[in-house]
Amino acid sequence: MSKQWHNWAGNQRATPSRVETPGSVAELSAVIGAAARAGLPVKAIGSGHSFTGIGLTDGVQLSLARLAGLRALDSETGLVTVQAGMPLHRLNRLLEDAGLALSNLGDIDRQTVSGALSTGTHGTGRNLGGLATQIRGLELVLADGSVVQCDPTRDAELFRAARVGLGALGVITAVTLAAEPAFALRAAERPMPLPRVLDELDELVAANEHFEFYWFPHTDKTLTKRNNRLAAGERPEPLGPARAFLEDDLIGNGAFRLTCELGKAVPALVPRINGFAARFMGDREYSDASHRVFCSPRRVRFVEMEYAVPRDAVREAIAGVQRVTERPGMSVSFPIEVRFAAADDIPLSTASGRESAYLAVHMFRGQPYQHYFDQVEAVMGALDGRPHWGKMHSLDAATLRTRYPRFDEFLAVRKRVDPDGVFANDYLDRVLGRV
Helix, strand or coil: CCCCEECCCCCCEECCCEEECCCCHHHHHHHHHHHHHCCCCEEEECCCCCCCCCCCCCCEEEECCCCCCEEEECCCCCEEEEECCCEHHHHHHHHHHCCEECCCCCCCCCCEHHHHHHCCCCCCCCCCCCHHHHEEEEEEECCCCCEEEECCCCCHHHHHHHCCCCCCCCEEEEEEEECEECCEEEEEEEEEEHHHHHHCHHHHHHHCCEEEEEECCCCCEEEEEEEEECCCCCCCCCCCHHHHHHHHHHHHHHHHHHHHHHHHHCHHHHHHHHHHHHHHCCCEEEEEEHHHHHCCCCCCCEEEEEEEEEHHHHHHHHHHHHHHHCCCCCCCCCCEEEEEECCECCCCCCCECCCEEEEEEEEECCCCCHHHHHHHHHHHHCCCCEECCCCCCCCCHHHHHHHCCCHHHHHHHHHHHCCCCCCCCHHHHHHHCCC
């Protein structure tokens, strides 16, 4: 019997019948083909940063740890092809060494490339979509063990769907991404009262290439983050090692964890703790290579739910979450993160067909979260919200079909490439329906 697997947050666990770690696409193809013939479900697992059961199986679990190398890199075109198991932090360093960078990233870089893409990982950017919008080609192993290449000209239908494929269409083995010449970002982190942020929100989003803010529940305090490219000729001024250690490690992770532990032990103190924490977070400016500004260390463990709403509904969404946090007995230590993204054309992207605002709510690991998440989810549902595929939610296929105009387009591709549900599991049965 295989050892039990659990995700980063510790809220999802599985005991697969066996774990395979293929070292080549041919080996992977053989494993999937054999499992399909034996009637065993198959799921690839990445770094475990999803909070849902999207990667769970009691069948064959695939680790892509040995499929994590570089296949091709062209500095002139900016195209880079990597194997699916490469973690984003390794990809970012590889690109930096080649004088390249991805145009946008999320705020965590521990995920594998395929895991981040398959769940719709995104950052923030007024004119930029999620990571999947940077895909230019995919290689997948399908349920029958066949290896296929797809891009806008080769099986375009599969390519369109598989950019955010939820692991439902096949196992991604390689990804071609469009990078650009490396660039530096100036990060300006400033505290602002929430009412002022909301009054100036349209200007803040329009005036900055990348804008986001963190609102501290039970207070009117926020930390705003503005990331903009350095002008030609400007030299980066990164944080020194000592200051970075003090602010990001000791305060941003160490002290923050202590405040979460205190709030967990004495919930009545949370409003005062949040007010105290808001005064000591941020208010700094620095510049550095783009990936070091986009991504931050996250060592405090939590569970998370995130919803995308139409961008023009963001104030209503924030007001709804604020009402939830003010209800009796509600104690929320973690800030609410608010980000923005451009519309895209990917069927199951949370930004498919509409400019979007994202609201992410978290709860410190070990604290009760279901009541809080349920109430926030009701707020988002009233605003046509779409849940992040790798973060907690309770929606099913019937509801999700009403939120995604191209939902049935995705299901048709799934029916074609995995008619027997080799890559299905309980989560996919709920959010997509049975094959």
